[in-house]
Amino acid sequence: MTEPTLVAVNDRPALTKELRLRLRTPAKQRNRELILLLFAFAINLSALTLVELGALGEATGELFGYSVALCALVLVAHVCLRLTAPEADPLILPIATALNGLGIAAIYRIDIYNGAVGWDAASVRQIAWTAIAITIAMAVLVVIRNHRVLLRFRYVVGFTGLALLLLPLIPGIGYAQFGAQLWIRVGPLSFQPGELAKIALAVFFAGYLVEHRDSLTIVGRKVLGMRFPRARDLGPILVAWAAAMAVLIFQRDLGTALLYFGLFLVMLYVATGRVSWVIMGLALFAGGAVLAAQLFSHVAGRFTAWLDAFNQEIYDAIGGSYQLVQGLFGLAQGGLVGTGWGQGRPYLVPLAQSDYVVASLGEELGLAGLFAILALYLLFVARGMRIGFEGTDDFGRLLAVGLSFVVVLQVFIVVGGVTRLIPLTGLTTPFLAAGGSSLVANWIIAALLLRLSDTIRTGPHVVVGP
C-alpha cells in the first residue's frame, strides 16, 4: 500500500469521529438558548396577533407568515451558533430576538392606523431589514472565528469608521432628513452609515488603548493631583475623536455625537482606570453643550423644549415640545398596565415608529411592559459586561465593554429623552426602532458579543500581553 492511500484511509475515520464527538457532546448553552428562543417566538407572534385583535377586532394574520419566516431564520442562526460558537452566551440571541419582535409589533400597530400595506408599510420593511441583519450577523460569526483578527486590523477598521461617517457628506449619495445630513441613498435603499461607524470606532479604541494603555496611565504630568498623559500618547486617539465630532457637528446630529463621546470616555476610563479622564471628559462635555446651545439654534430649541415643555407657546412652536409632550401624554394614558396592544393612540406622536417607539410601547404596554423592555436591555448589557469581565485577553475585554456600553448609552439617551430626564436627541432605540441601519449595527454587536463569549469559554485561561 502506498503512502497517500494510507493517509486517506486514516483521515476519514478521524473526521467522522470528530463529528460524532461534536454531536455527542451536550451543548448545554445552546439547549438553554433554544428554550429561551421558543419563549421569544411566542412573545413575538402573540404580540403581532394581539395588535390585530386590538386594532382591527380580528386576527387577519397579514404579517404572520413573514414573522414565522423570521423565527425560522433565527433558528438558522441558532444552528449556526451550534456549529461555529457552541459555547457562546445563551441569553444574547433570545433577548435580541424578543426586542426585535416587540419593535416589529409596535411598528405594525402604527402601520395599521396609517393603512400602509405591502412595501409601503414600515413593518414589512423592518422585517426585511431584520432578515438582512440576522444574515449579516451570521456572516460575522462565520468569518470572524477569532476576535483578535480585529486587533490586527484596528487602524484599517478605524479609518473605515471615519470614512463611513464622511459618506453622507458626499454630494450625490448623501441626503438630509429631519435637519441632519446622516443618510446615504443608493437606488431605492437608504442607509445611515454612522450606525456602523460606532462599531468600527469601538474596535479602534479598544485596539489602540490596549496597545498604549501603559504609557497613558503611567507617563505624564501631574496637575492638581491628577495625572494627565503626554500629547503624543493621546494624539492619535484625540485626532480620531475630534474628526468624528467635527463630522457629526457638521452633519448636525448631536445625539450621535453624545454617543461617541460617551463611548470614548468610558473605554478610556476602563482601559486606564483614571478618574481624571472622567472629570476631564465631563468638563469638556459641559463646555461643548453650552457652546452648542449658543451656536446652533436647534440645540437651543431642544434645551428650551426640555426645560419648559408644558409652556403653550413652546408646545405650539415649530421644533418645540409638541412631540415630547404628546409622548408624555401617551405614557400617562398607558398608566401601570397600558391600554393593551392596538387599543391606545400612539400614532398621535410624530415619529411613533422610530424615535418615539418607546412612548408607543409605554402607552400600549404600560409601565409594566416598559419596565420589562428595560429589563431586557439590562440583561443584554449585563451579559456584555460580564463577557468583558470574564474575558482573558485585554482587547476582548475592552471590546465587550465598549460594545455593550454603546447599547446601554443609546437606550439611556433615548429613554431619558422621551421621559424628559435629559434633552431630546434623535437616536434610535437599539433593536426596537424602525430603521435598517440601526438593526444591522445592533445585530453585528450581538454577533461580536457571542463570538467573544465563545472564545472566553473555549480559550486559554490566562493571557499575559495584549
Add this chain to the structure above:
Amino acid sequence: MSELTLLVLKFGFLLLLWVFIFAIVYALRSDLFGRVFRRPDVATGTGPTVSSFPSTPLPTPIGDVTGEASDTARRLIITTGAKAGLEIELTDQPLSIGRSRENGLVIRDDYTSTHHAKLLLWDEGWVIQDLDSTNGTFLGDERVTVPTPVPIGVPVRIGTTSFELRR
C-alpha cells in the same frame, strides 16, 4: 372581540413578557450565586484556574489546602511583566506556557515561542522543561536546557514575564 377577552389577553401578554425575563434570570443564576455546574474539561482542560486578581498577593494559610507537610508549590505568581501580581492556582496537571492559544498560560510578547515551556509536577516538586524555545527559559540566571526542578521563590523568566512558585 369582547372587552373582557382583550383585557385578559393584555394581562396574559404582560405575564408572558415577565415570565420570559424570569426565565432568563433563572438561566443566569450561576452568575449570581456562584457556578453550579462545571464544564467537563476535554482537551484544553489542563490549564489552571485564576483564583483572584490582586495587586498585592496575600500570603494565604495553607493548613486547609494540604494536610501533609509537603513543599509542593500550589500557586504561581507573576512578578514582572504586563500582568505582574496575577496569581494562578496550580493543579496536579502540567501547565503549558507559550504564545499559542492552546497553552494554559498564554504569554504574548516578542520573545515567546508558540510552545515555549512546560511546568510539570514530578514527585511532589515542579519541574520546568524548555520546549526548544528560541529565546530560552531562565531559572534564576541560568538558561534551562534539561528539565530542571523549580525551587519555591526562584524567578523563572520567559521573555519579559517572570513568575515564581509559592506554597
